[in-house]
Amino acid sequence: MWLARELVRLVLRIVLAAAVALGAAGFLAAVGVGGFVPTARILCIVFGCMLLAMAGVGRGSNVERFMDQGVLQAAWGTIPGFDAMRSRPEDPTLAPGAIFFCAGLVVIAVGVLI
Numbered sequence: 001m002w003l004a005r006e007l008v009r010l011v012l013r014i015v016l017a018a019a020v021a022l023g024a025a026g027f028l029a030a031v032g033v034g035g036f037v038p039t040a041r042i043l044c045i046v047f048g049c050m051l052l053a054m055a056g057v058g059r060g061s062n063v064e065r066f067m068d069q070g071v072l073q074a075a076w077g078t079i080p081g082f083d084a085m086r087s088r089p090e091d092p093t094l095a096p097g098a099i100f101f102c103a104g105l106v107v108i109a110v111g112v113l114i
Helices: 002-031 036-055 062-067 069-076 096-113
Strands: none
Touching: 002 036, 002 096, 036 096
16 A cells, blocks of 8 residues: 555656746746747756756755655645645655656656657
8 A cells, every 4th residue: 555655646746846847947948048949958958957966865865854744744734635645654655866866857858859
């Protein structure tokens, strides 16, 4: 059961991280000076490489502490309806590096395919 829960959390976080990076690249390409498509291509590849670099940071970093849902929920409270997504301390969890690595690959792939 924990494997399915962690895979769903992984996919949701990859989609969220890729959407934020693609949104930032799209916004910057829209307000940039050159054409939209070449600028968006370059920015997607740059943001994808930055996500890959964040994936290489490793365990126990500030990035991992920022991605920890327990810390965020303690600071901001819980979101109604997402209790099934909450990790349990006894279950193994996936590292944030996997999220950044996969999201970086997605963003780079979008940049190459544009």
